[in-house]
Amino acid sequence: xxxxxxxxxxxxxxxxxxxxxxxxxxxxxxxxxxxxxxxxxxxxxxxxxxxxxxxxxx
Amino acid sequence: xxxxxxxxxxxxxxxxxxxxxxxxxxxxxxxxxxxxxxxxxxxxxxxxxxxxxxxxxxxxxxxxxxxxxxxxxxxxxxxxxxxxxxxxxxxxxxxxxxxxxxxxxxxxxxxxxxxxxxxxxxxxxxxxxxxxxxxxxxxxxxxxxxxxxxxxxxxxxxxxxxxxxxxxxxxxxxxxxxxxxxxxxxxxxxxxxxxxxxxxxxxxxxxxxxxxxxxxxxxxxxxxxxxxxxxxxxxxxxxxxxxxxxxxxxxxxxxxxxxxxxxxxxxxxxxxxxxxxxxxxxxxxxxxxxxxxxxxxxxxxxxxxxxxxxxxxxxxxxxxxxxxxxxxxxxxxxxxxxxxxxxxxxxxxxxxxxxxxxxxxxxxxxxxxxxxxxxxxxxxxxxxxxxxxxxxxxxxxxxxxxxxxxxxxxxxxxxxxxxxxxxxxxxxxxxxxxxxxxxxx
Numbered sequence: 111x112x113x114x115x116x117x118x119x120x121x122x123x124x125x126x127x128x129x130x131x132x133x134x135x136x137x138x139x140x141x142x143x144x145x146x147x148x149x150x151x152x153x154x155x156x157x158x159x160x161x162x163x164x165x166x167x168x
Numbered sequence: 169x170x171x172x173x174x175x176x177x178x179x180x181x182x183x184x185x186x187x188x189x190x191x192x193x194x195x196x197x198x199x200x201x202x203x204x205x206x207x208x209x210x211x212x213x214x215x216x217x218x219x220x221x222x223x224x225x226x227x228x229x230x231x232x233x234x235x236x237x238x239x240x241x242x243x244x245x246x247x248x249x250x251x252x253x254x255x256x257x258x259x260x261x262x263x264x265x266x267x268x269x270x271x272x273x274x275x276x277x278x279x280x281x282x283x284x285x286x287x288x289x290x291x292x293x294x295x296x297x298x299x300x301x302x303x304x305x306x307x308x309x310x311x312x313x314x315x316x317x318x319x320x321x322x323x324x325x326x327x328x329x330x331x332x333x334x335x336x337x338x339x340x341x342x343x344x345x346x347x348x349x350x351x352x353x354x355x356x357x358x359x360x361x362x363x364x365x366x367x368x369x370x371x372x373x374x375x376x377x378x379x380x381x382x383x384x385x386x387x388x389x390x391x392x393x394x395x396x397x398x399x400x401x402x403x404x405x406x407x408x409x410x411x412x413x414x415x416x417x418x419x420x421x422x423x424x425x426x427x428x429x430x431x432x433x434x435x436x437x438x439x440x441x442x443x444x445x446x447x448x449x450x451x452x453x454x455x456x457x458x459x460x461x462x463x464x465x466x467x468x469x470x471x472x473x474x475x476x477x478x479x480x481x482x483x484x485x486x487x488x489x490x491x492x493x494x495x496x497x498x499x500x501x502x503x504x505x506x507x508x509x510x511x512x513x514x515x516x517x518x519x520x521x522x523x524x525x526x527x528x529x530x531x532x533x534x535x536x537x538x539x540x541x542x543x544x545x546x547x548x549x550x551x552x553x554x555x556x557x558x559x560x561x562x563x564x565x566x567x568x569x570x571x572x573x574x575x576x577x578x579x580x581x582x583x584x585x586x587x588x589x590x591x592x593x594x595x596x597x598x599x600x601x602x603x604x605x606x607x608x609x
Binding site for chain 2: 124126
């Protein structure tokens with residue numbers, strides 16, 4: 111699955127917009143990935159201008 | 169389950185807030201849903217410029233400094249703006265070696281800003297805060313921290329479904345959810361749109377720079393990409409943006425290059441201070457919607473457009489949408505036919521003049537060296553008219569260079585060959601861009 115490095119994320123919302131599974135949302139002005147629905151397609155990783163999303167195993 | 173609203177507006181940017189203020193001011197029961205918690209906070213790259221004094225999408229906006237009032241003269245509405253501003257006069261295009269095409273002589277124009285400015289750089293945060301407060305005062309119900317998932321057609325309107333399970337029912341819905349509109353996707357409207365690839369931007373704010381005439385919208389073409397620089401509302405501060413459609417390049421890296429390594433332009437920034445506010449954006453480029461409406465959902469602002477609807481277009485479509493939806497409901501016509509005035513206005517001012525244009529944005533550095541671009545930039549000997557209208561600027565550049573081709577052919581047949589290659593490669597280049605994009609259907 112994917113997690114967001116909040117120290118790099120500027121909350122532009124590009125990954126939220128383009129996630130095909132609607133698995134990313136904004137909560138209290140922080141970008142959050144839902145591990146239940148994330149398919150691991152990595153589109154958010156490729157899209158992000160700031161390098162904030164990263165793949166992790168747990 | 170909440171009560172039924174006359175209109176549910178999704179997205180509290182300039183378009184959505186203007187629609188909310190207008191519709192609530194007309195006495196409608198309005199819900200405004202926004203995924204941000206702190207609505208006026210800006211996270212997405214925007215120069216914050218309002219086109220003034222020059223026709224933009226059929227509108228002319230004036231700013232009266234003494235009254236602190238922005239007036240949309242054609243539609244006849246005003247917005248209070250008592251925050252700081254700076255004046256913007258036109259476009260300057262810079263080549264890799266520093267040759268400049270001027271759409272406005274800033275040194276002469278800055279003598280009379282009120283009359284000569286074509287852009288007003290404002291605090292977008294301040295502008296949105298004003299619209300938010302006025303919307304609330306007019307009775308709009310604001311729901312921040314609300315992520316919209318989809319819209320569903322109902323017997324008497326539309327249901328907006330949110331990620332937390334809540335539903336908001338509206339007779340109409342206004343989708344003002346921006347350039348990568350989820351509602352456009354959910355309504356399957358993107359399937360019929362041309363796709364031109366995805367650009368990704370990173371932007372910073374800086375204080376101070378050594379550019380000789382910075383009071384404009386500067387496009388700076390380098391061998392490593394295209395950058396833009398725009399004055400911020402804050403004195404001596406600037407918004408600098410790096411943009412790329414290539415998947416293998418991170419825009420943040422481009423910015424670092426521009427500041428620290430570019431042989432021509434890094435000199436401008438050696439004494440600049442980088443401010444903490446960083447923004448970014450991801451833009452899926454699609455052709456505008458000819459009919460920005462489906463199943464009682466009206467799409468406004470960038471949600472129906474390609475990009476560059478600009479703040480004037482967003483505020484203008486927001487106002488018109490609020491008015492026309494109020495008109496439709498007052499006449500008891502809560503249907504597509506009830507909004508015929510909106511569609512005629514949108515066709516006349518937006519779609520007919522600008523909608524069919526293909527998104528260009530070619531990266532000439534794939535074909536031409538920096539020296540080649542410097543030569544080309546140095547060719548025009550006439551003064552270009554002052555403009556801050558990107559459509560007009562692009563048309564003038566195209567027309568000017570079409571006339572210069574015989575001269576280039578004579579003087580530099582090597583460069584002419586490359587220009588012909590650019591033209592012949594047009595479809596293939598578009599294919600490459602599309603392949604590197606993230607189509608969102």
